[in-house]
Amino acid sequence: MNKLLRAWIGDGLLTSHGDKWHRNRRLLTPAFHFDVLKRYVDIKTRCADILVRKFEEAAETGTSIEAFHTVGMCGLDILLKCGMSYETHCQLLGWQAVALHGLPVLSDANWMKVFRAVQDYQMQKSSREENPPCRGFLDIFFTAKDKDGFTLTLEEIKDEVTTFMFAGYETVTSITSWALYSVAEHPDIQSRVHEELGSVLNDSDHTDITWEDLTNL
Numbered sequence: 001m002n003k004l005l006r007a008w009i010g011d012g013l014l015t016s017h018g019d020k021w022h023r024n025r026r027l028l029t030p031a032f033h034f035d036v037l038k039r040y041v042d043i044k045t046r047c048a049d050i051l052v053r054k055f056e057e058a059a060e061t062g063t064s065i066e067a068f069h070t071v072g073m074c075g076l077d078i079l080l081k082c083g084m085s086y087e088t089h090c091q092l093l094g095w096q097a098v099a100l101h102g103l104p105v106l107s108d109a110n111w112m113k114v115f116r117a118v119q120d121y122q123m124q125k126s127s128r129e130e131n132p133p134c135r136g137f138l139d140i141f142f143t144a145k146d147k148d149g150f151t152l153t154l155e156e157i158k159d160e161v162t163t164f165m166f167a168g169y170e171t172v173t174s175i176t177s178w179a180l181y182s183v184a185e186h187p188d189i190q191s192r193v194h195e196e197l198g199s200v201l202n203d204s205d206h207t208d209i210t211w212e213d214l215t216n217l
Contacts, residue, residue, distance in 0.1 A: 009166045010159030027144040028160060040082045045208050047077045050091045050100065067180055072173040079168050081135045083161065084175045117184060168201045 006015040013024060019026045051074040058065040076133065080086045141157045152160070196205045200216050201209070 009162045010155075012159040012163030014163045014167060023146055024156065024160065027146060028141070030144065031140040037182060040078075041211050041214070042208070043081050044078050047074050047081070047091065050074065050077070054091070068177045072169065072178045073181070074170055075172045076166070077184070079165055083164065083168075087139070119140070137161070152154075 002015055009015065011020070013021060013028070014026065032082060034192065053069055055065065057063075073094070077088065077091050080088055080090070138157075138161060141152055141160060143151070145151050183193060200213050
């Protein structure tokens with residue numbers, strides 16, 4: 001299984017082992033520091049706003065909606081914005097929006113190839129800039145250095161980003177879709193969720209969820 005995954009997503013943290021795993025794990029730890037993650041709350045909120053509007057429109061018109069795909073587009077939107085500062089409008093335009101100008105449009109079945117195409121573009125652009133602007137996780141991947149002063153190679157960066165995209169997209173989409181289904185199946189739990197959200201947000205002086213709000217939920 002590990003060999004099959006490595007051929008698909010590269011030799012990142014999910015498939016590597018030994019000294020390489022320990023080295024790269026230390027290099028990538030700063031990407032998950034609270035100070036870094038806090039910067040993404042607003043991005044996630046804006047993406048969630050689009051997701052909620054799509055559900056609201058479906059409810060108002062009595063139209064059925066495929067939750068897994070809809071939630072997946074939201075997750076992909078967040079991953080691309082936070083991970084690579086890349087705007088695709090994929091929640092509104094679908095999978096075709098992910099393809100870059102000049103690249104062929106890829107089918108749903110080839111979504112991993114789309115991820116790699118975006119990564120290639122961003123890494124080539126960053127390698128041409130002496131002082132690239134902050135690009136979230138990708139920026140940290142480029143600037144991280146080990147104790148000997150060596151950075152990750154382009155191939156290592158590609159493998160790590162592909163790993164995070166694979167793990168982040170599939171797991172978050174599956175968990176969120178299942179959570180929505182479970183809450184819908186249990187109205188009593190749904191009411192308790194509403195009450196908890198109301199108790200936190202109604203007492204605040206802002207309309208968007210903040211990092212501090214998340215710690216109180």
